[in-house]
Amino acid sequence: MASEGDAYQGGTVVFCGGTDWQMLGRSAGGKKTDKDKQANEERAVKFPNLTTPHTLKALQGIRIRFVAAGSAACHCLAGDMEGKCYTWGRNEKGQLGQKDLQTRGTPTLVKDLAGIDVIAGAGGRHHSAVVAASGDSWTWGSNLQGQCGTGSIRSQPKSEELLLEPKKAKEIESCSDVACGAEFTMWLCAGRLYSAGLPQYGQLGHGTDHEYNAKDSSVKIMYQPQPTPEVIQGLTHTTIRKVACGHNHTLALDDKGAAFTWGNGGYGRLGHTVQQDEHKPKGISIFERAPVDKNSIAACGSTSSFCAGIGGALYGWGKLKASGDNTMYPKPAPGIEGWTILSMACGPQTFACASQYQKETSVITWGQASNGELGYGDKGKKSSANPDKCPVLDNVPTQQVACGVGFNLFLVDSEHEAIKKLAEFEAPGDAPEEDNGSAEPAAKGKGKGRGAAASKTNGKKAAEGPASKKRKTEEKPAGRGRGRPKK
Template sequence: MAISRNANTAKGRFSPPLSVLVFVLLHGKGHHQNLLAKGGASPAVVDWRIQGIWCSGSAEEGRGGPAGFRSESRRGYHPARKARGRRRRRGQGAVVLRHAACHYVALNSDGRCFSWGRNEKGQLGHGDTLLRNLPTVVSKLSKYNIIAAGVGRNHTVVVTDEGESFAFGDNKHGQLGMGSLRSGFTLQELRCQPVPSLVTKATNAICGANFNVWLSSVEGSSILTTGLPQYGQLGHGSDNEYIANVSSVRLAYDPQPNPRAIVALSGKTVVKVACGTNHTVAVDSSGFVYTSGFGGYGRLGHNEQKDEWQPRPVEIFQKNNILSPSDIISAGSASSACTASRGQLYMWGKLNNWGDECMYPKPVRDLSGWNIRCMASGSMHHIVCAHDSCISWGLSEYGEFGYGPT
């Protein structure tokens, strides 16, 4: 998942197994900002200086953080502008989510890492498996300056300012990137507290449901992946399928615990990545877009539903619509999106649950002319920060839009 670093207003809610959307709006000056969460009719403020927030979850299991959330089921068939709050300066907006997770991670301007929500796999990094209803600092990371983080279904990965990476939580598929499923640690240590990943000079970490992607400054290895290879989302040319039980012909997928550079992109410098539940979207320094993984509903943008086991260029963004450094990318549970052509938003995949899927990138005309700074998508709902507004559309069953009681 690609993340913007500043944040201080979060609203949203979901209930598994539905995908989640949590969005963050910024206001205030410099880094002296607070995290604002809407609970009921009045806001609740946590006195932090927040830089970023990575999250998803339902208030019923502690994932609402500082405040609970009310919700109404409603649909927004077209992008709708949310009520404007205090005006935010350019560059101070963020939209973040995790499609399958039930926990949150937040970073403040001092590089401290906070987490809360579900914790049965130790994904909060506190040395236990106790649920946390409130943001709690990850003490094992206190001596590090954390600059980036990602959350998967049951795991968390962080990156320090010195390029180190630490991970905690479920490692069933090797998604922690430690080189093995146990890596010499006891089960309790493995599940409950940060352990180093085998990645050097990391600059960012982005998580899918059960896999992980790192960006690195190492030449020729700018993108590395690890975890579940089932749909080819790791980009290594195989899904590593094998027959686990001959008598029942049960298929399984060999875990990939060693972070490996994607050979197909070794001659390119990958600068941006977004992860869906089981697919990956990457952009190189030339502005070309590549997708890999699960191809259902056309979420890879190739006008077909075939899985891609290694990154395949998205044709429309190889000619006149290459991405600029300021353009953004996003991946939902069953969709993908990016801006190109002077900020025009393009989307593809299953965009809502009442219409046909979009098999290749199409422009969202309703948002033409808007300066879109960041975006995130859940299952069938989407949200962007554009100009000084927060705009959302799709299906909202659990208050994902943040419109408040209706």
């Protein structure tokens, strides 16, 4: 999300977590030979896990306005104060908007957005979306489920539509923010919420999951994608001011202190006391009695949701820890009492906050980490069930946090002495994408070269638009650990 207030002059991007973008969130699997083990060791040296926050050489001296990722994203976005947009990370589906499928460890300017003042952005599993100061939105990456909101889908049974360069989203005007689920997108436009993409679980909020049987002679349940953004009618009675997406659910906050959720109801992530999918926005009853703070944050992980109540106290619900019961309705998040949350983001099972206690601002992280993304250092905890301070960023003014699969981004005060002392990371030379059969560009569409490119799938059949009924496996919840932030 873009920063608020004209006085903000931009900050420095700080990164921690995995740098092996090809392998983040993936299991090497199988039995390993000695040669395989040696290759893995060499790869780990080339693409290290940064267990303490590092600045990025490619962005040194650039004043950054926002950082963005997503709970299902394995790539990053950043926008500077001049409106330029940079992307890096995994790129197997063109989610970096660089006109190719080459994974990049180095933040790279999205040249096709030249002249567009980008103010906010978000990442899905294989797609990206940004918002311009003009109120328009631009998207790119996989459009298999219509998640780019371009108004059409060109995918075929054996190919997937990939937008390798930014394309303008249809029907989106006066937009101020955007959020991405794994395969769907939400746009916040003048207090109204628009959605497009995969409707499974009812996550688009239109009262249906568009389920149908694709075969006459047998049962093959599919979900008809929605490629054109449509306003969510169930929220037109109020003014929405914040939105956040998990893999398959959404949380929206309005200007009256109400909170609404819909989509996948597993693990209690919707906060309605039952594990039931909701196909349209439903108000969370607890916030009818104790409204959400007018300056509240909104954040969603794969199986969790968060917002702040009156006074800034953080509430969380869903699967918040690896052990114990699901939190079926909003409760004060343990271990972070007394802190005011300024910004929050979630990875699949990790959580990060820019938090303030009196005059002290600290970065607090927790959850089940896989690549050192909590920033506790080589000798620190790998995971933590309880919120704890990121030592290197303790008392460092932090404007924003963003989380993805195996990494965290922090937007911090460029002039703070602690930031000037941080180690700097420079990614190894970006090699061409490894041949994994993920994509083979075809001819571009009509127009000015901003059309779609088709690609062969990884030997699997891709439905022509609709998604099959097979429910995605839920990510395992956050892991154990000790400690809590001291005031």
